[in-house]
Amino acid sequence: MEKKPMYVAFSTQKGGAGKTTLTVLVASYLHYVKGYNVAVVDCDYPQYSVVDMRKRDRELVMDDEYYSYLFYEQATRLDKKIYPVEQGMPENAIEVAQGLSKNEDFDFIFFDLPGTINNEGVVKTLSQMDYIFSPISADYMVLRSTLRFADVLNEKLITTGIANIKGLYLLWNLVDGREKSELYEVYEKVIEDLHLTALKTFLPDSKRFRKELSVSHKAVFRSTLFPVDKALIKGSNLDLLVAEILELLK
Ligand SMILES: Nc1ncnc2c1ncn2[C@@H]1O[C@H](COP(=O)(O)OP(=O)(O)O)[C@@H](O)[C@H]1O
Numbered sequence: 001m002e003k004k005p006m007y008v009a010f011s012t013q014k015g016g017a018g019k020t021t022l023t024v025l026v027a028s029y030l031h032y033v034k035g036y037n038v039a040v041v042d043c044d045y046p047q048y049s050v051v052d053m054r055k056r057d058r059e060l061v062m063d064d065e066y067y068s069y070l071f072y073e074q075a076t077r078l079d080k081k082i083y084p085v086e087q088g089m090p091e092n093a094i095e096v097a098q099g100l101s102k103n104e105d106f107d108f109i110f111f112d113l114p115g116t117i118n119n120e121g122v123v124k125t126l127s128q129m130d131y132i133f134s135p136i137s138a139d140y141m142v143l144r145s146t147l148r149f150a151d152v153l154n155e156k157l158i159t160t161g162i163a164n165i166k167g168l169y170l171l172w173n174l175v176d177g178r179e180k181s182e183l184y185e186v187y188e189k190v191i192e193d194l195h196l197t198a199l200k201t202f203l204p205d206s207k208r209f210r211k212e213l214s215v216s217h218k219a220v221f222r223s224t225l226f227p228v229d230k231a232l233i234k235g236s237n238l239d240l241l242v243a244e245i246l247e248l249l250k
């Protein structure tokens with residue numbers, strides 16, 4: 001019997017919160033470093049940012065000698081295929097995932113969804129997730145909309161038991177290292193009052209999160225073909241985030 005993959009989404013109402021970035025960083029780390037079998041279903045129509053990133057990544061690996069070398073070295077070392085990135089619509093995302101699972105066993109399938117909950121397809125697909133991580137940042141507007149999003153999910157789907165969701169966690173992203181922690185303490189209190197939970201790991205606001213493969217051959221950070229470069233892991237907290245997520249999903 002085939003095993004059922006874990007369905008995971010980094011999802012929130014707010015655009016620019018880090019959904020796509022986190023999806024790719026965590027998927028690549030699990031697949032290329034931790035040895036899991038991963039797939040991504042991109043249903044963030046019409047941007048399709050992950051599909052787009054895979055296209056750019058492929059072109060660079062084909063056209064650029066340095067990345068082409070890195071790619072073949074990695075493929076030989078890991079003896080493993082790259083993970084599939086499939087395009088879908090929010091309403092048929094689960095069918096796309098099931099289609100992928102027909103040919104191969106996956107440990108994790110990530111879903112990149114549009115940043116809205118006022119869409120039936122999005123809600124339907126979210127209700128089929130095993131785990132949802134909602135990126136938040138200490139910005140009043142972001143926080144307000146994310147907390148509302150998480151509250152609706154919690155009320156409508158989780159506490160009523162009509163969804164498969166086993167856990168919904170908030171995730172601090174874009175954290176300014178210079179900011180006073182008091183600010184976060186205040187927000188943590190609000191989160192607690194709403195009976196929501198935030199992950200212990202937070203991700204700093206750091207330029208490296210915007211780095212992709214480039215002809216300047218700087219160390220790789222965000223890519224669908226490579227994991228984060230070892231030199232950039234430290235201080236990104238990505239390794240800690242993946243460890244915390246794996247511990248939760250066990
Ligand atoms: N921790 C971070 N530090 C700095 N920039 C970040 C961080 N997380 C995301 N970003 C940047 O913020 C922008 C929006 O991120 P993205 O993942 O596209 O958001 P979403 O998919 O939620 O719209 C991108 O330019 C991305 O590189």
Ligand SMILES: [Mg+2]
Pocket residue numbers: 019020021044049
């Ligand atoms: Mg996105």
